[in-house]
Amino acid sequence: MRFDDRFLDELKSRLRPSDVIGRTVKLKRQGREWVGLSPFTKEKSPSFFVNDDKGFFHDFSSGKHGDVISFLQETERLSFPEAVERLAAEAGMQMPAEDPQAAEREQKRQGLADWMDLAQKWFAANLRRSVGKAARDYLERRGLPEDQWERFGLGYAPNDREGLKTALVQRGAKPGELVEAGLLIAPEGGGSPYDRFRDRLMFPILDARGRLVSFGGRAMNPDDRAKYLNGPESPLFHKGATLYGLPEARRILGAASKSTESVIVVEGYMDVIACQRAGLPAVAPMGTALTEEQMALLWRVSTEPVLCFDGDGAGQRAAFRAIERALPLLKPDRTFSFVALPDGKDPDDLLRERGAPALREALTNTQPFSRMLFERERAAVGPLDTPEKEANLLLRLRKAAATIGDPDLARTYKDYLVGAFYQSVRPSEQERKQAHRTLYRDRRAKRAAQIMDVTPEGRASALTLSKAPKPILSAIVEGLIANPSLIQERAELLATQSLGDVGLDRLVSDLVMLTYDAEGIGEAMIRARLSAMGHEETLRRIDRTAAISHAPFLAAGASLDDVRRWLTKAIEVLLDALALTRALDELKRDDHFDARAFSEMKAQRDQVDRYLTGGTLWAEERATVH
Missing domain, CATH: 3.90.580.10 (Zinc finger, CHC2-type domain)
Structure with missing residues (x-):
């Protein structure tokens, strides 16, 4: 098998x-x-x-x-x-069913991988030929000596529309195979495929197992519209699940003298190379914000990766986006820390200007996730010059803590964030004492009362929305069953967040497992296997209630892009509502119940409920399309 x-x-x-x-x-x-x-x-x-x-x-x-x-x-x-x-x-994994197509897919994948390896050799040879002089000059200006080119597999794609195509076709490749591998582009209006990468410094992209799966190219022409260009999604390459430089970063971590050293996430290819030359285990996403799949990959390497951003406004916004995506996924042994480099420098700048010791020192000045989260919420509120703004900040902090899927960590974060609020916003002596009690008071009696909620049923009942929007819950699960590729993209989030319904939570858990165990499985087979796994009654309940949600991602004529956008938006808004409900439940159990904060938070939660169930969400989404 x-x-x-x-x-x-x-x-x-x-x-x-x-x-x-x-x-x-x-x-x-x-x-x-x-x-x-x-x-x-x-x-x-x-x-x-x-x-x-x-x-x-x-x-x-x-x-x-x-x-x-x-x-x-x-x-x-x-x-x-x-x-x-x-x-x-x-x-705890189910064995995949016998799939006669799996061997065929693997054989096809290996054939594409062979052409990728030959392309890399062709690019590397061009870097050393006369045609690669501009790329060599660029590397010299960036301080990367020739003895490092092979280590990082660098190459050059000449400004030739069919240079690579001709070279590989002469070796037996079919143009269609090279298009599928992402090396060629097939014109939409028909015609002969041509090279995707032209006049670019080439960076090979390896997957977690060290296999060449794609390329990234930096334009040598400053007037080129795309400074950096990555290969497209392909049978070899899934951009959202790949980190540039990961195999070398793992090697560096393995050789490190300290077992506590963390992987560092930077923004670009040259930054990764700069860090790795300095002995730092760095990786980079593929020119986009970190995905949940990439975060899961990072946590397999180290429990507290360091996210490195430029110290300017754009870098801060990037850090805040990472916080938003990572927050629901945090666990006691899975978090991030942050570092902002000084004077708008990036790691490559620091290495060239000040050397490896300065770069290493700069990357040790980290901020914990909890502090960055507090700063994000405070920045969102602005100057705290009225009681209303202070109350708004407290509400945002409680809601942010409740977004964390792990209940114990969510409570700890709530205590920390509320304590940080009183310590920084109202630093009177009396309120310092109150903050100290909030942060460190003995919770043993309260924890004993919460033991009843540790079962899946107890947790689910605590998360059930007051409005109980069963139709939209059913619609979301129905949409996931019909779009299994979206499940893999959001697997980490779906695995850590409850939908507030025990039956649906169990079904979604098995659904995530199914899509990993049987790649390319269709909707009909998914439904059959879920029924065989004991979810037949839940599936019937979904079928009865999903239709009355009027969710447009279930409409027969909806395009795939619209379905993905609407379904993703529905999941995000639902999780927002569930986080507010958790925050309300936690606030009700607080030793110092704040009636005003409870009232404001409940009003916000009810507004999100109405937004989900009253059709407003779909009207707004349709308006953005038209």
Whole structure:
């Protein structure tokens, strides 16, 4: 049985090698690794090492090397499918169904990957030829010496409409394959495909496993409309799930002397290269804001990645956007910290002007997520020169804390943010004491009363909206079933946020799992499998109520782009309403109940409810289209 790469990646990401191997080999922590006696040979001194960050074991005494799957194959004499099945059960993953098309897709993917590798070699050769002089001059000005070009796979795409196409077709490629790989562009009106990248410095983009999946190109002509150009979505490349520089960043982390070192997220290719040359494990998104998939990838590498932005207004806005997207996903062991570089510099500037020590020092001056969140909410309110604005800030802080999916962390954030408000906005002696009590008072009695809410049913009842907009909840789930690609893009968010309905939450959890276990699965098959998994009654309930929501993303004639935009907007507004409801519930349990804040927050929550269920949302969305 063949297994899809995404299934195997997800399986290994859910299991720590030291946990799996530690059941049969006694391991001890040694820096960033675990060490023990070899299970393959008899020895007195340990020479068997396990590295969780890199996901492998290495046995110096026998020379054996591999991951958790090969470890089970070696030690328990299991076949590859048997080892995968054993680990999948441990990770709580369903084995993918037999898919006769999977082998065909993998073969096709490998064929495209071969052409990508040849393209990279062609670009690299051009960088050293006379045609690449402008690119070489640019690299010299940026202080990147020639001995570093190969390390980062740099190349040059000449200003030739069919240069790469001709080179690869002569090697046996079909133009259609090169279009599908993102190397060529097929004109919309017909005609012969032509090179996508022309007169550009080329940066190879590798996936998390170190495989070449796309390219990014920087224009050498300053008049070019697109300074940077990435390859398109393809069978190899999903922009929202890829981070530039990740394999090298992992290597740097693995070699770091401190196990607490964090991966750093910067904004551009040259910034990544600058940091990695200075020994810093940096990555960059593909020219856009961080997606939920990229955040999940970062948290697999380190528990507190550092988001680095320019110190200007644009950098601050980018940081605030990252906060908004990350907030629902935070957990006690998953957060971010932030750093703003001085004087509008970027990492590449600092490296060239002041050297690696200055860059490393600048990137250690971080701010925690909680403080940046407080500053974001305070900036949104503006000068606190009236009681109304102060009350608005308090309301925003409570709502922001309630957006966090983890209930314990949400309560802790609420205490911190409210305490920070009193400490910074009303710093009288009496209010300092009040803030201190808010931050550190003994919550044991209250926590005992909350034990009844730790079950999924209890949590769901606490999150149920007062208006109980079942039709819109049903419509959203119906829309997700019909658009499984959107599920994968929002998987992290869907996995951490309750919809306020136990049955729907369980169905969505299984729905997320289905789309990962069976790539490309259609709507009819999804419904059949959900029914087989015990969701038949919930599906009937969805069918009965979704239609009366009048959600336009369920309309038969809606375009795919409109469906995705409307459905995404509906999810965002629903989560906003649920966050307000959680904040209200938390406020009711507060030792110092604030009736005014409760009244204002309830009015805001009711307004969002009406916005969701009264048709206003759809009218506004349609107006933006027309």
